[in-house]
Amino acid sequence: MNDYQEDSFLPVQRILFALSKARNLLTGDMHVALAGTGVSGAHIGALLLLSLGIACTSVALSKLLGVDAGFVTRMIDRLETQGLVRRDRTNPDRRVVNLSLTDAGRNVAERIAEIVPTVLNRRLSGFTPLEFAALCSLLAKLLEE
Template sequence: MSHYSEDSFLPVQHILFALSKARNLLTAEMDVALAGTGVSSSHVGELLLLALGDARSSAELSRLLGINSGFVTRVVDRLERRGLVRRGRNSPDRRVVDLTLTEAGRHVAGRIAEIMPAVLNRRLSGFTPLEFATLCRLLGKLLDE
């Protein structure tokens, strides 16, 4: 089924516009809330995935976040310069670079986990539990490959 056509397509009415605007609102609010942590919303995914142990390399971060590996490398470079992430080679394959959080990185990841729910809950406060569950289900469906 086609949901858009050239005849009825208005740029401000398509899903990409709405998703981008929602992302921009959330990241702006996250950046304000994270101001005292020394990181921005663009670092949140990497720090939390490393803290949870869901990723241990830039390649895994790139795959899980669905973003370009070059962007991940630049973020990891920044996090390493700030003393939040450490690169190391613990694998027999010298091409694999393992990423671990430093003590400071674990502290910041913990702060993010404290800050993020309040920001998200403020933005989602107008949703009923059913609407929130439906939003999560539909976004999951959109992300299914």
């Protein structure tokens, strides 16, 4: 597909603009819903991935979240300062830093798991089940590497 050409590219009518705006709307909704938890929307993915055991290192978080290692380091620094995440060098390779949630981190992750579906359901309420399935399928295809 070569739908985009420099001479006909109108940002407000195209996919990048739509995806950015959708992300911003969801981020704003999450920010409001997470008020009082001490975390922001940027922390949702990391806390949930750690709580589910899907990721346990900064490298894994970086890959799964699609963000650079520096961003993950700063985020983990903040979550560690808040007492939500712990860093451990228990692996034989001392360069590997394992991440785990503290009890407080697990409590916040549980709250997030309650909050996020409500926010998403509200934002997606205008979709039929078929439209939602199509959206998920198309986004998965877009994210393929």
